Amino acid sequence: MKELPAEPKDQQLMVALRIRPINDTELDEGATIIAHKVGDQMVVLMDPDEDPDDALRANRSREKTFIFDIVFDQQASQEEVYCSTTQHLVEGVISGYNATVFAYGPSGAGKTYTMLGMDSEPGIYLQTLNDLFQAIEETSDDMEYTVSMSYLEIYNEVIRDLLNPSSEFLELREDAKGSIQIAGITEVSTTNAQEIMQLLIKGNKQRTQEPTAANKTSSRSHAVLQVTVKQRSRVKDLSEEVRVGKLFMVDLAGSERASQSQNRGKRMKEGAHINRSLLALGNCINALSEKGGSRSQYVNFRDSKLTRLLKDALGGNSRTVMIAHISPASIYFEESRTTLIYAYRAKNIKTRVKRNLLNVSYHIAQYTDVISDLRREIEHLKSKIEKQEKEKKNGPDIRDVQAEVHHDSEEDSRIQMNKIRGQLISAFKEQMEMRRSLMELENTNIELHIDTSRHLLTIADWEREKAHQAHKEKDDENVEADGEGEEGDSNEPHEVSVAREEINMLLAEQRKTAALKVGRYLSNY
Numbered sequence: 001m002k003e004l005p006a007e008p009k010d011q012q013l014m015v016a017l018r019i020r021p022i023n024d025t026e027l028d029e030g031a032t033i034i035a036h037k038v039g040d041q042m043v044v045l046m047d048p049d050e051d052p053d054d055a056l057r058a059n060r061s062r063e064k065t066f067i068f069d070i071v072f073d074q075q076a077s078q079e080e081v082y083c084s085t086t087q088h089l090v091e092g093v094i095s096g097y098n099a100t101v102f103a104y105g106p107s108g109a110g111k112t113y114t115m116l117g118m119d120s121e122p123g124i125y126l127q128t129l130n131d132l133f134q135a136i137e138e139t140s141d142d143m144e145y146t147v148s149m150s151y152l153e154i155y156n157e158v159i160r161d162l163l164n165p166s167s168e169f170l171e172l173r174e175d176a177k178g179s180i181q182i183a184g185i186t187e188v189s190t191t192n193a194q195e196i197m198q199l200l201i202k203g204n205k206q207r208t209q210e211p212t213a214a215n216k217t218s219s220r221s222h223a224v225l226q227v228t229v230k231q232r233s234r235v236k237d238l239s240e241e242v243r244v245g246k247l248f249m250v251d252l253a254g255s256e257r258a259s260q261s262q263n264r265g266k267r268m269k270e271g272a273h274i275n276r277s278l279l280a281l282g283n284c285i286n287a288l289s290e291k292g293g294s295r296s297q298y299v300n301f302r303d304s305k306l307t308r309l310l311k312d313a314l315g316g317n318s319r320t321v322m323i324a325h326i327s328p329a330s331i332y333f334e335e336s337r338t339t340l341i342y343a344y345r346a347k348n349i350k351t352r353v354k355r356n357l358l359n360v361s362y363h364i365a366q367y368t369d370v371i372s373d374l375r376r377e378i379e380h381l382k383s384k385i386e387k388q389e390k391e392k393k394n395g396p397d398i399r400d401v402q403a404e405v406h407h408d409s410e411e412d413s414r415i416q417m418n419k420i421r422g423q424l425i426s427a428f429k430e431q432m433e434m435r436r437s438l439m440e441l442e443n444t445n446i447e448l449h450i451d452t453s454r455h456l457l458t459i460a461d462w463e464r465e466k467a468h469q470a471h472k473e474k475d476d477e478n479v480e481a482d483g484e485g486e487e488g489d490s491n492e493p494h495e496v497s498v499a500r501e502e503i504n505m506l507l508a509e510q511r512k513t514a515a516l517k518v519g520r521y522l523s524n525y
């Protein structure tokens, strides 16, 4: 699909002006040419009542200069008008953008000529459709298109189906997205421009036409040709979007005021209705052009069928071209002046264009991720199966086995290492605990030794004292003491007896501690 600039994008409404050739009737009425094209974009409208010699009026001259995007005069061919105004919209329409071309101007100024044209000089309808079908043809290898077309008129604020004129009046409906639909309208699906042209000519004959003072076959209604192009890729990729581009081509009824077209009775009532739509259109143009098309300005599109239908074309999602028409004749100075003022104002209107995508594409897009995930999984499984089959045929590749073994042993040794590390840490903790309790036992042992030594010393002191006394008594008593030497033990002091008892206890304690120490050592190592 061709990529167009990033969206949404603000677009200025393109305004072109076409000045038709002066006709015999006008010349017969003595009219002169007062509208002059200057360069490609400028038009000068002279006031026919102005006296060039009247110095007093010179400063209040009603001669007006207007600049448009492009100006055509009587020299311009149908093709030239089409190429400079509408041709560029075709690419957008087949890529999902909306576009609108409407012809504006008073009765007999050349609107139908520009839009429908004649067999020998077809207008914008046919040239657009030709280019549209050619563009479709050129890309139809990759893309699939559905084109449908409807043709309607708005007359006295009712809508008639020009491809089925006997049908009931049609109603406008707004869908959930706010875009306007025409309930029950005939939709023709064809890609043959000639066929469509025949339908249009036939449909145009059904258009409400009456002779007016300004035009013998004046179209009293607004005619709308709507072409819808749906585009989808032929490549069956589910992420593909369906793009819908709508092209409106509108031939408006004459914009002159009822009083000015010298119409009475029925024509007067028509004028009121036509003007209701055109007045609403004018109001919308005014509101939209205010402050450079600021969207904060309230725009009452609902005021008429025409403005409801052109809502997107004027203030919404559409590339829009307005082709204003005037007669160059001096007798239509007033109509030309008001038309130029309207058209000039419309130049400020901005629309915000964005590509139209069908809802269904969003649904599909939601599944796309899932589908591509599944595809990836299928691919993965397929390659796995292929690999397994290959292995079955060839036997396992030694390198794969080695790699697997290597991988397994690496994994095993990693687990083993972790296990050992855990064991080492807990053993270390246990050892530390053991050392701590051994040291405690050691301390206890030392304390027992000290206590034992202290008591031994007490006993040894006593023993020495006793021996000394015994020796002395032996010297003193010599003979008489021969059989009475054992008596000294019975005089042993209390502290010595306690020391003896204590030593017995301490020795028992020491044995217990020694046994514990040995036990701890044994359980530790």
Ligand SMILES: Nc1ncnc2c1ncn2[C@@H]1O[C@H](COP(=O)(O)OP(=O)(O)OP(=O)(O)O)[C@@H](O)[C@H]1O
Pocket (backbone or CB within 6 Å): 019, 020, 021, 074, 105, 106, 107, 108, 109, 110, 111, 112, 113, 114, 215, 217, 218, 219, 220, 252, 253, 254, 325
């Ligand atoms: N550029 C042109 N070159 C030659 N003839 C033209 C041109 N424009 C208009 N005409 C002729 O002028 C006459 C009136 O034009 P047309 O019917 O297109 O006007 P209109 O604006 O559609 O009027 P209405 O609003 O009354 O339908 C027609 O006979 C048409 O062939």
